[in-house]
Amino acid sequence: MLMKLLSGDRPASPVLTVLLLVILIGLAFAPFLFPGSKPLETAARICIFIVLVASYDLLIGYTGIVSFAHTMFFGLGAYGTALGLTLGGASFAAAGLGALCGVGLAALLALAIGLFSLRVKAIFFAMVTLAIASAFAVLVSQLSFLTGGEDGLNYKIPRELTPAFKLFAEPVLGLRIDGKVLSYYLVFGVALALFLALVRIVNSPFGRVLKAVRDNGFRAEAIGYKAVHYRTAATVLSAMMAAMAGVLLALWLRYTGPATTLSMEIMVDILLMVVIGGMGTMYGAVIGATLFILAQTYLQALMGLAEGATAGIPLLSALVAPDRWLLWLGVLFVLSVYFFPTGIVGRLRAGKAGAA
Amino acid sequence: MAREHPILETHELTIRFGGHVAVDHVSCAFERGTLTAIVGPNGAGKTTYFNLISGQLRASHGKVVLNGQDITRMSVPERTLKGIGRAFQLTNLFPTLTVRENVRLVAQARANLGLDLFSMADSHVELIERAEHVLAEVRLLDKASQTVSALPHGDQRKLEVALLIALGPQVLMFDEPTAGMSVDEVPVILNLIQELKADKDRTILLVEHKMDVIRTLADRIIVLHNGALVADGEPATVINSAVVQEAYLGKRVTEAAHG
Numbered sequence A: 001m002l003m004k005l006l007s008g009d010r011p012a013s014p015v016l017t018v019l020l021l022v023i024l025i026g027l028a029f030a031p032f033l034f035p036g037s038k039p040l041e042t043a044a045r046i047c048i049f050i051v052l053v054a055s056y057d058l059l060i061g062y063t064g065i066v067s068f069a070h071t072m073f074f075g076l077g078a079y080g081t082a083l084g085l086t087l088g089g090a091s092f093a094a095a096g097l098g099a100l101c102g103v104g105l106a107a108l109l110a111l112a113i114g115l116f117s118l119r120v121k122a123i124f125f126a127m128v129t130l131a132i133a134s135a136f137a138v139l140v141s142q143l144s145f146l147t148g149g150e151d152g153l154n155y156k157i158p159r160e161l162t163p164a165f166k167l168f169a170e171p172v173l174g175l176r177i178d179g180k181v182l183s184y185y186l187v188f189g190v191a192l193a194l195f196l197a198l199v200r201i202v203n204s205p206f207g208r209v210l211k212a213v214r215d216n217g218f219r220a221e222a223i224g225y226k227a228v229h230y231r232t233a234a235t236v237l238s239a240m241m242a243a244m245a246g247v248l249l250a251l252w253l254r255y256t257g258p259a260t261t262l263s264m265e266i267m268v269d270i271l272l273m274v275v276i277g278g279m280g281t282m283y284g285a286v287i288g289a290t291l292f293i294l295a296q297t298y299l300q301a302l303m304g305l306a307e308g309a310t311a312g313i314p315l316l317s318a319l320v321a322p323d324r325w326l327l328w329l330g331v332l333f334v335l336s337v338y339f340f341p342t343g344i345v346g347r348l349r350a351g352k353a354g355a356a
Numbered sequence B: 001m002a003r004e005h006p007i008l009e010t011h012e013l014t015i016r017f018g019g020h021v022a023v024d025h026v027s028c029a030f031e032r033g034t035l036t037a038i039v040g041p042n043g044a045g046k047t048t049y050f051n052l053i054s055g056q057l058r059a060s061h062g063k064v065v066l067n068g069q070d071i072t073r074m075s076v077p078e079r080t081l082k083g084i085g086r087a088f089q090l091t092n093l094f095p096t097l098t099v100r101e102n103v104r105l106v107a108q109a110r111a112n113l114g115l116d117l118f119s120m121a122d123s124h125v126e127l128i129e130r131a132e133h134v135l136a137e138v139r140l141l142d143k144a145s146q147t148v149s150a151l152p153h154g155d156q157r158k159l160e161v162a163l164l165i166a167l168g169p170q171v172l173m174f175d176e177p178t179a180g181m182s183v184d185e186v187p188v189i190l191n192l193i194q195e196l197k198a199d200k201d202r203t204i205l206l207v208e209h210k211m212d213v214i215r216t217l218a219d220r221i222i223v224l225h226n227g228a229l230v231a232d233g234e235p236a237t238v239i240n241s242a243v244v245q246e247a248y249l250g251k252r253v254t255e256a257a258h259g
């Protein structure tokens, strides 16, 4: 049963299994385990980014396609939902319709990009996606009457998902089940389902062809697989998954803007998460997204403490100032790529094979 | 009806690379159930001729006809699905995947399951069984779980042949299948080709340098030289002909012939 849910894809390392279980339990019971709004924000971000990074892994890790347009698809889902709620009012129908449009548009755009440019060299494809994503970001900021421009959109979400809504009169396990908690479980449930769907896709006959195309597209064609069709299908699927992650973000934040969805910074974050976690493993997305977002959220706080503790030592204190957190993240990244070129998951699996 | 056509024909098949004509107006018909050896010195255009037939290269001029149907403009996967299969001279596999998975992918392509997104690949047990059956035939079953990139060269050559056998096409093209294999591995592959030949629905094109191999396996030999077809006929006749003696044994033909 469990193996079926995971599509027979074993974590294949005891340490990895434990890590994944800890993350799963942590996310599943986040509202109960970590009270307060900041931890819940962090947990929801982790859920959303797991889907976003896993869908990117489908492309880069399994199919060998480097794209810089992933945040554009993420943004399409988010803006679709945001516009639905802005124009249609705070109902589930409006959100659903907006989401459908966003995801559909993402699929069409990915199809067009795939069919027109996946025949060219990989580096050229990466450039094309970069150009299209930049153009899209400019377009969104200029259509400010619709998108709110750089300020983005603030909107109301269905009342059932807001803190004002109480599901039960009495607290459950000491926690008031309000709309925010419901909203979190919506994010968690959908993210979990999407992640499991991605795991199924990469372990399906189709997913195996993607690996073949990645390894040797020339030979894949000689045994009867049309490489460009498979690359395009992977691009479309990955775009739709990213857009659905965007839908979750739009519902969760009640705000959609360029900085939370379209920025190059997020694209770089996604790349870092997939590399740190381990490309072509799916579970790498879980580990990468969790560690990265935890670091992003709590490294600054930790460094603030360190700065206080080392206040007397001039150079050290400046080095650990919270403003330097990105520097330290960069150092961590370089170290992790140097020591674990196959990512944390690759490292854990190799360690097990070595011991056996 | 279709039976009246030779299974495969090339008409005036030609390709130029810049000014260099690598395959030069080669017209040839291959009958069902035969094994034709293609010989010629290095650089004669044998591999290029194969590339034109299976579609890796597009002809500058001429036609490729399969079962009476013109396939000159078709893509590689289309030709593969029509029944043209190819093993490569330079080993050309899926290096990060296991030996079993390499062959399983071929069986999966044959079963037309590539677009199935919803089932687990490993739940299609028949594909794994098919892959392992072929691996047993080429004596690679004991290495089925190894990653291909870690395999010795000889085993990679065997896997190359295994992929073609698993594909089971009507036309099988082997490009120097035994080159780079150790002496005890060569007979395994040659026996397999012999078995394939016994199946009268299959047609085999074999590029091979070893004359004793050709003598025992081939029904017919064609000779390519500088891209042109220069001899065609029964093995015994062709092997003893002047062109082959010159090309292979370095015997000099009479000065008059150069004249």
Ligand SMILES: Nc1ncnc2c1ncn2[C@@H]1O[C@H](COP(=O)(O)OP(=O)(O)O)[C@@H](O)[C@H]1O
Binding pocket: B017, B022, B040, B041, B042, B043, B044, B045, B046, B047, B048, B049
């Ligand atoms: N893609 C290519 N571009 C340019 N020249 C090529 C290409 N492929 C083959 N050739 C040339 O065509 C000739 C025939 O090569 P090939 O078919 O590999 O010979 P063979 O297989 O008989 O040894 C050689 O001179 C080779 O350099």
Ligand SMILES: [Mg+2]
Binding pocket: B046, B047, B048, B089, B175
């Ligand atoms: Mg050759």
